[in-house]
Amino acid sequence: MPTLWSQTLIPTARQVPAEAEVPSHQLLLRAGYIHKLGSGIYDYLPLGVRSLHKVMAIIRDEMAAAGAVEVFMPTLQPVELWEQTGRRTAYGDNLFVVRDRHSREQALGPTHEEVITTLVGAYVESYKQLPLTLYQIQTKFRDEFRPRFGILRSREFQMKDAYSFHLALDGPGGLDETYRKQFDAYCRIFKRCGLPYEIVEAESGPIGGSASHEFMVPSPTGEDVILKSDQGNYAANVEKCEIGTRTYDLAFAPTGTLEDVHTPSCPGIDDVAAFFKKNLKTKLKPQNMLKTLVCRAGNLWLIAVVRGDHELNLAKLRVVCGMHEIDLAPDAEARDAGFTIGFVGPHVAVNRDDVLLVVDPDAAQGGFWVTGANKIDHHVKHFNWQRDVITARGQRLVRKLKAAWENKPGFDRASAMTGQRDWDPDQEILIADIRNAGDGDPSPQNDSGTLRATKGIEIGHVFKLGDKYTKALDVTVLDEGNQRKHPIMGCYGIGVNRILAAAIERDAGHDDHGIIWPASIAPYTVLITPIKYEGALRDTADQLAAQLEALPGIDVLIDDRDERAGVKFKDADLIGIPLRITIGDKALANGQVELKARTAQKADLVALADVPQHVMQLLKGL
């Protein structure tokens, strides 16, 4: 049945709510798709729900085709489950926790690894039942630090999450096979949703695991940074992106005598640069400074050094050091341990046997360096690696430290060796890629490609999880040899409402007049606009609507309101229905109506009898 505009709720607005910054947020509000209830909480109005359902239908179709089976798991989850897997801490404040009447804590699930693993553990006993891929479409909760951009970063959102279980990585029924299937299904889903997307290598984050890809819609409003090689053979997000081989040289001759500079109240790179310019009349660029960050790993300290204009990447640091427990040290603790936070320099490691130095290649160079003096309110200039650290430190200290480090419980040599690193005992210092990649860096393919940075919206993410959850929750399955094994898992997520926002944010997703939907996820495919909903115009509208709805994949909205034509046209453009049929007296007298694509400049006159055929024809291209 076609929908009558007057019978549904489409509260369009001429003015943009002040709080909306990005096009998708503004237009979804103005066009009456969503309504804000609180920070990061939205109602989905009839149009919004229809689009959401269309996306879900495509997802369900492709999940079925990929052999995944739908379940529905609870939003309310015992917080103990999260404690068992260690993710209560890992998620931290992002995890919504509510108390029930017995003041027991429950988590509002931001994802369902714990629950699905428990479920599978309850019923799957034999290798014969594997592989198994289950999925759901559920409301998820994240207590976002800062909800933003409307539906793009809300505290409550719809997610499709699939989980697969296997006993092996490769071979038939292995994780690789299902990962590939889901990966391919994602490509089809996003294509069918009309989204331009790119696939990038990603860090798996707090979910953990070994391999991971993100599906991104390129958009200047995206919150994620993607780096792509201009050779077209590598793409990754900024957390993951490796950097091609860079040379370094620690043995460079000093540029001058190490000299203290009084820099009162200048703890930051920018502060120091500004201070030099203002008070010393010297131009000091951030790339001539060394950023020295104090990290902690149990009872050892880790000094990470990157160039002043670069950013430390903790994930890389963890991999390079083979320790997952590395974090930036809280200021207070670092101060207690003798680090003058804000004024630390690499030579703080010289006389300490509890400090390991890890230096990014771009910081491991000769030349003029300014860095912290390890004294409050002081920096040094003419810092030199060879003179001020290597010679001063001596090899024995370093060897001892290295041994201490590698004997630490939790040290993962295999992981440490996968990172690009160089731990030559003669160099005394661990040199490794520990910073975020940026525009202009060499591609890790080392094929003389250069990385270029763009922004994107993450709409999908696939991971290989391994046995993290089955181990933590002790879920086992009997294999062919009657041995208990922890199955390995894959995990595959899609942000359903983000697809709507991304469809609008994409290049062709909107213009000055409103939304331009891909036909597959528009709330209606056809909008019929009789100039007046009376007499012959009304009859024609009703008949056409009935005819069109009988066709596959077509649903119709009739603008039956007693509004001026101009109002109807403006609203039509705003809500973005792909096809509009305008019925007016003059054309109808000739047995014709006007057919116009949302994207077309002008309407075509089409004979009534030919409308269905023309509609089908036009839709193919939308």
Add this chain to the structure above:
RNA sequence: CGGGGUGUAGCGCAGCUUGGUUAGCGCGCUUGACUGGGGGUCAAGAGGUCGCAGGUUCGAAUCCUGUCACCCCGACCA
């Protein structure tokens, strides 16, 4: 959690500095007339605990204190 800002009609805002009758404007809404193919015109209306609580004062939207909500910039996040 830091820094900044805003709460006045459904939406967008003015009024607040320098307290003073019935708190305004635009859009939207209701009724009527004229109109009728890209947000029309005129007329008459409805609609407000001025975020909340306390204080100062003869008198508070306006000054003070507290509190809540929301937004923006930082925070390594689907």
